[in-house]
Structure formats: structure tokens, C-alpha cells
Amino acid sequence: MRGVTVSFPSPGGAVMALSGLDLTVEPGQVFGFLGPNGAGKTTAMHVLLGFIDATAGEARLFGHDVRESIARQRIGYLPEHPDTYRFLTGRELLDLTARLFKLRGAARRRRVEESLATVGLYEAASRRIATYSRGMMQRICLAQALINDPDLVILDEPTGGLDPMGRMDIRRIIGELRDRGKTVFFSSHELSEVELVCDTIAILCHGRIVAQGPAASLVAPGEHLEQVFMKVIAEAEVAT
Ligand SMILES: Nc1ncnc2c1ncn2[C@@H]1O[C@H](COP(=O)(O)OP(=O)(O)OP(=O)(O)O)[C@@H](O)[C@H]1O
Numbered sequence: 513m514r515g516v517t518v519s520f521p522s523p524g525g526a527v528m529a530l531s532g533l534d535l536t537v538e539p540g541q542v543f544g545f546l547g548p549n550g551a552g553k554t555t556a557m558h559v560l561l562g563f564i565d566a567t568a569g570e571a572r573l574f575g576h577d578v579r580e581s582i583a584r585q586r587i588g589y590l591p592e593h594p595d596t597y598r599f600l601t602g603r604e605l606l607d608l609t610a611r612l613f614k615l616r617g618a619a620r621r622r623r624v625e626e627s628l629a630t631v632g633l634y635e636a637a638s639r640r641i642a643t644y645s646r647g648m649m650q651r652i653c654l655a656q657a658l659i660n661d662p663d664l665v666i667l668d669e670p671t672g673g674l675d676p677m678g679r680m681d682i683r684r685i686i687g688e689l690r691d692r693g694k695t696v697f698f699s700s701h702e703l704s705e706v707e708l709v710c711d712t713i714a715i716l717c718h719g720r721i722v723a724q725g726p727a728a729s730l731v732a733p734g735e736h737l738e739q740v741f742m743k744v745i746a747e748a749e750v751a752t
């Protein structure tokens with residue numbers, strides 16, 4: 513993304529959600545996208561996914577402008593508030609999604625079962641999604657995001673609503689994706705989790721990047737990401 517600006521019209525004057533955002537996620541990286549509530553993380557993801565157009569600037573995915581639908585073919589996405597067809601069972605939802613990606617026969621069935629196992633929903637797979645808890649909804653939507661074996665996975669707060677085991681599962685899944693050469697771009701408020709899984713971190717505040725770099729260089733030995741976060745946000749608030 514280069515110089516991406518998004519301003520939403522609003523009665524009290526336009527809301528600048530992103531102000532000239534420059535961001536590059538290298539292939540094969542696990543990239544943590546941090547920032548306080550309202551910083552613009554979800555908005556940036558929505559631009560990447562082609563849900564909203566940038567007011568100014570340029571966003572590209574795999575070399576294609578994000579407004580071209582081909583740019584989205586190799587992407588998996590978990591939204592901030594996942595929800596889906598609640599009248600289907602978990603297995604039916606994944607089967608339907610796999611069909612949309614033109615997976616057929618035994619390959620499709622295998623992929624569905626693998627995905628259920630990956631997110632730990634094997635037992636609940638035959639139940640309607642309407643009976644799932646919030647964390648189970650999160651898990652089935654994550655499985656849905658991964659069904660096409662995407663090269664880039666965009667996760668908006670993947671650990672929200674998950675129990676400690678669920679959070680560990682997410683860490684494991686992100687690690688497995690990285691080991692298979694996939695790129696993971698995710699937002700999170702769980703700084704201790706981010707510290708454990710990310711190669712690169714960007715911190716956003718009021719629509720601007722206020723810190724960015726390899727996780728190891730942002731956080732000094734003996735320091736925690738939380739301290740770095742508090743410091744750069746406090747400095748950014750003073751500057752604005
Ligand atoms: N459709 C919209 N209309 C008007 N303002 C919007 C709209 N969507 C987002 N905003 C504003 O843009 C800013 C960025 O919101 P965004 O949802 O991107 O933040 P976020 O970093 O994802 O926050 P959170 O951590 O709470 O999820 C906020 O000020 C928000 O109120």
C-alpha cells in the first residue's frame with residue numbers, strides 16, 4: 513500500500529481513518545498489525561480486500577490492483593466479527609465453501625475434514641452453526657478462510673473470543689502457515705501473542721504508521737512489546 517488515505521464522510525466533518533498509509537508485507541512473513549481501537553486496522557484490511565476504495569493512494573496484492581477481482585483469488589480472510597450461514601452444519605459450510613473454490617470429489621472431502629481438524633471442530637462438525645459458541649464460530653470461519661489453501665491470509669483479530677487453548681491453536685496454525693511459505697497479515701490486541709509469532713510488526717495510530725520493523729529490532733532484549741506499544745502510542749498522541 514502506498515499513500516493510502518481513507519476518509520469517511522460524517523456529519524461532524526470527515527473522519528480520516530487512514531492518512532497516507534505506506535505498508536509492504538513481504539511474502540512468507542507473519543506480519544502483526546497493531547494499534548489502539550479506531551487506529552484504522554480494519555479499514556486498511558477492507559481496502560486490501562477491495563471492500564472500500566481508498567480516497568487516495570494505491571493498494572496492490574500480488575502485483576494486481578486490489579480492485580481487480582483476480583487479486584483476491586489467493587487470499588483467505590477472517591473478518592473482525594465473523595458470522596455465516598447458521599442453518600448449515602460446520603461440515604456443510606466448509607463443503608459449500610470448497611465447492612465455491614471448485615474443489616471436487618475426494619480432494620474436497622479431504623480438505624473439509626483436514627480443515628475441521630486444524631481448527632479443532634471435528635466433534636461439532638455435524639451440528640448446526642446456530643448452536644456454536646462464539647469461539648466455535650470464530651474457528652469455523654477461520655477454517656472457511658483457509659479452505660482454498662490461500663497464499664495470503666488476512667486475519668482481523670483472530671484470537672478475539674478464543675479461550676487459552678484456542679489462542680494456542682491460532683499460534684500453531686499461523687506457525688504452520690509460515691512453515692509452508694504462506695504470508696499471514698493479522699491484527700491483534702494480544703501483544704504477548706503477537707510477540708511470539710510475528711516476524712514483522714507495524715503499529716498504527718490515527719491512520720498512520722508510528723513504528724514498523726522486524727519484531728526483534730522493535731523490542732529490545734528484556735523488554736516487552738507492550739512497553740514499546742505504550743511508548744510509541746504516547747509519543748504519537750503528543751505529536752498530534
Ligand atoms: N463506515 C464508516 N463510516 C465512518 N467512519 C468509519 C467507518 N468505518 C470506520 N470508521 C472510522 O475509521 C476509524 C478507523 O476504524 P477501524 O475500524 O479501521 O479501526 P480499528 O483499528 O480496526 O479499531 P479496532 O481495534 O477497534 O477494531 C475510526 O475512527 C472509525 O470510527
Ligand SMILES: [Mg+2]
Nearest residue numbers: 553554555592
Ligand atoms: Mg478493527
